[in-house]
Structure formats: C-alpha cells, structure tokens
Amino acid sequence: MIDLRSDTVTLPTTAMREAMFDARVGDDVYGEDPAVNALEERMAGMFGHEAALFCASGTMANQVAIKVHTQPGDEVICDEGAHIYRYEGGGLMATSGCSAKLLQGDRGRFTAAQVEEALNDPGNPHFPRTRLVCVEDTCNRGGGAIWRREAIAGIRELCMGHGLAMHLDGARLFNALAVTGERPEERGRLFTSISVCLSKGLGAPVGSVLVGSTAFIAQARRVRKRIGGGMRQAGFLAAAGLYALDHHVQRLGDDHRRAMELGASLAACAWVEQILPVETNIVIFRLRPAYRPEEFLAHLKSRRILASPVGPWSVRFVTHLDIRDEDVAKVGACLQSLPG
Numbered sequence: 001m002i003d004l005r006s007d008t009v010t011l012p013t014t015a016m017r018e019a020m021f022d023a024r025v026g027d028d029v030y031g032e033d034p035a036v037n038a039l040e041e042r043m044a045g046m047f048g049h050e051a052a053l054f055c056a057s058g059t060m061a062n063q064v065a066i067k068v069h070t071q072p073g074d075e076v077i078c079d080e081g082a083h084i085y086r087y088e089g090g091g092l093m094a095t096s097g098c099s100a101k102l103l104q105g106d107r108g109r110f111t112a113a114q115v116e117e118a119l120n121d122p123g124n125p126h127f128p129r130t131r132l133v134c135v136e137d138t139c140n141r142g143g144g145a146i147w148r149r150e151a152i153a154g155i156r157e158l159c160m161g162h163g164l165a166m167h168l169d170g171a172r173l174f175n176a177l178a179v180t181g182e183r184p185e186e187r188g189r190l191f192t193s194i195s196v197c198l199s200k201g202l203g204a205p206v207g208s209v210l211v212g213s214t215a216f217i218a219q220a221r222r223v224r225k226r227i228g229g230g231m232r233q234a235g236f237l238a239a240a241g242l243y244a245l246d247h248h249v250q251r252l253g254d255d256h257r258r259a260m261e262l263g264a265s266l267a268a269c270a271w272v273e274q275i276l277p278v279e280t281n282i283v284i285f286r287l288r289p290a291y292r293p294e295e296f297l298a299h300l301k302s303r304r305i306l307a308s309p310v311g312p313w314s315v316r317f318v319t320h321l322d323i324r325d326e327d328v329a330k331v332g333a334c335l336q337s338l339p340g
C-alpha cells in the first residue's frame with residue numbers, strides 16, 4: 001500500500017529502533033529517565049524556553065496546555081478549522097470547561113485585527129473571559145499552510161497588551177521551519193507555550209513535547225499526571241524522538257517536494273475542481289461534484305493507494321518518511337488513468 005492518509009502512519013526505521021533499544025531509561029514520574037530528560041532539555045533550549053514536558057500525543061500536549069492557561073468558563077480564540085477545537089474529542093470544553101470563539105481565517109491563518117474584534121470586554125460579566133489565543137502551524141485543514149512571522153508577531157503584541165496567553169499547536173512546526181528557514185528559537189520565543197509533535201513528519205512512533213516556562217511546565221506536569229499521562233520508562237519513546245531530531249528534520253524538504261509533485265499531477269486531472277496551494281507536506285483538493293470522494297477513494301484503494309476524506313467534498317494526501325519518489329510516480333500515473 002502507498003499510504004497517503006497521514007504522516008502519522010510511518011513505522012520506525014531500523015536505526016530508530018536501534019536507538020530505542022539502546023536507550024538509557026529510568027522512572028520518568030520520579031524525574032529519573034535520562035532519555036526523557038535529555039529530550040525535554042533539548043526541546044526547551046531549541047525553542048528558547050525554560051522547560052519542556054514529554055507527552056503521549058499532540059492532543060495531550062495541546063489539551064494540557066489549554067488546561068494550564070485557562071479556568072473553567074474562560075474563552076479560547078482559534079481558527080474554525082483548528083485541531084484543538086475540531087479533532088481533540090471536545091477536550092477544550094470537557095477537560096478545560098472553556099468556550100471557543102472561532103475565527104474564519106485564510107486556510108487557518110487569522111489576523112491580529114480578527115483577534116481584536118473577537119476579544120470580550122473583561123469588565124462585562126455577561127461574557128466569558130478571553131484568556132488564550134491558539135495558533136496552528138502548519139495548518140492541517142488549511143492544506144499545510146504556513147504562518148508568516150509578521151502575522152504571529154502582530155497577534156503576540158495584541159495578546160501581551162491584553163494579558164492573554166498564546167499557544168502554538170506546532171504538530172508540524174518543523175515542516176513550517178523547513179520552508180521559512182527560521183531557527184526554532186526565533187519562532188518559539190513568540191509564544192507562551194508550544195506543542196511539537198515527534199510522530200508526524202519526524203517519524204517517531206509516539207510523542208509530542210510541550211514547551212514553556214518553568215512555572216508553566218510544573219503545572220503542566222501535574223495536569224499530565226492527573227489525566228494518566230505520567231509514563232514510567234518512557235525513555236524508549238523519547239530515544240526515538242531524539243533520533244528523529246538528529247536524522248529526520250533535514251529531510252522534510254523531500255516530503256514537500258513530493259507533495260508539490262502530487263499537486264502538479266492533480267492539476268492535470270480534469271476531475272479536480274480545486275487544489276489548495278501546496279506549501280509543505282499536505283495536499284488538499286476538491287473533486288468536481290460528479291465525482292464523490294468515496295468513489296474516488298475506492299478507486300485509489302483498488303490500486304493500493306490510501307488517502308483521507310476531508311469533509312464531504314475534499315480529499316487529502318500527506319507525504320512522509322515512508323513515501324518515496326517511486327511511490328509519487330506511481331500515484332501520478334494512477335491519477336492520470338482514473339476515469340473521473
């Protein structure tokens with residue numbers, strides 16, 4: 001199978017498995033796992049923050065962050081397509097007791113002016129207290145769109161002026177940085193907290209890291225424990241993350257080039273109505289109304305290619321560590337042969 005459903009489907013390479021096998025581990029709940037400690041220190045330093053926390057998933061890292069930043073009854077501002085709102089099991093509402101003010105961004109990216117308009121008057125008790133702004137970079141539902149630094153800086157200034165926290169869902173932050181060429185620290189310093197995923201483009205089997213101040217991470221550690229995320233010899237997993245940082249960041253440009261090749265193949269197909277601009281490793285496209293996504297996905301599957309539906313009309317391809325040039329060529333040939 002050529003699996004383009006998600007960059008989460010990668011399997012650890014032999015070298016990554018060896019790094020996991022050789023990991024020095026201890027009980028992380030006691031703070032005694034050398035591999036987890038090394039990963040947390042490295043990620044904190046890399047993004048210009050004081051501390052970090054290894055979490056079981058991107059969802060856990062995001063939801064722990066939201067819980068620490070807010071009180072029940074507060075409101076969080078994010079894009080209408082944000083993963084934290086749409087795809088995290090209602091955690092924003094259920095775990096943190098917050099409401100969401102949804103913005104209509106440009107493929108997931110909104111402006112400081114939109115945030116300003118969405119702020120609630122803190123002096124008016126009718127309204128929930130606006131407490132947190134969440135940015136997602138790259139934007140999953142936006143087809144892997146990347147935020148511009150100036151846009152983030154504008155929102156940061158506004159947040160600072162209003163005493164709001166700013167969290168980055170950086171599930172694919174390394175994909176964004178591979179394109180902008182910025183150092184992680186330059187982006188990292190713009191946010192109060194960041195979650196960075198190791199098990200998407202970086203190809204580790206498990207894990208995300210939450211980064212922030214020492215005080216924030218101390219509280220996050222308590223919340224993570226409370227929801228059952230205190231793992232013991234987690235260093236076997238952290239070792240895969242450390243290996244990924246050393247070996248799988250530099251190659252992300254290959255995934256982006258392959259995604260662009262898939263985009264170019266789709267552009268030549270008459271049955272494709274629209275393709276979102278391809279900026280990183282995600283390609284989202286809409287089929288002409290006569291061609292239903294279920295039918296299209298079944299056609300692909302019969303040729304041993306998997307993709308994901310996005311809503312009722314669109315389809316998503318995601319390139320990753322286990323997709324090679326020859327796979328992209330096979331998919332391109334298949335797309336051209338489809339009846340549509």
Ligand SMILES: Cc1ncc(COP(=O)(O)O)c(C=O)c1O
Pocket residue numbers: 008056057058059060062083084136138139140169171172197199208
């Ligand atoms: C933008 C974004 N944030 C967060 C997550 C959550 O990550 P996880 O599946 O590890 O919980 C995902 C997963 O696909 C994602 O795409």
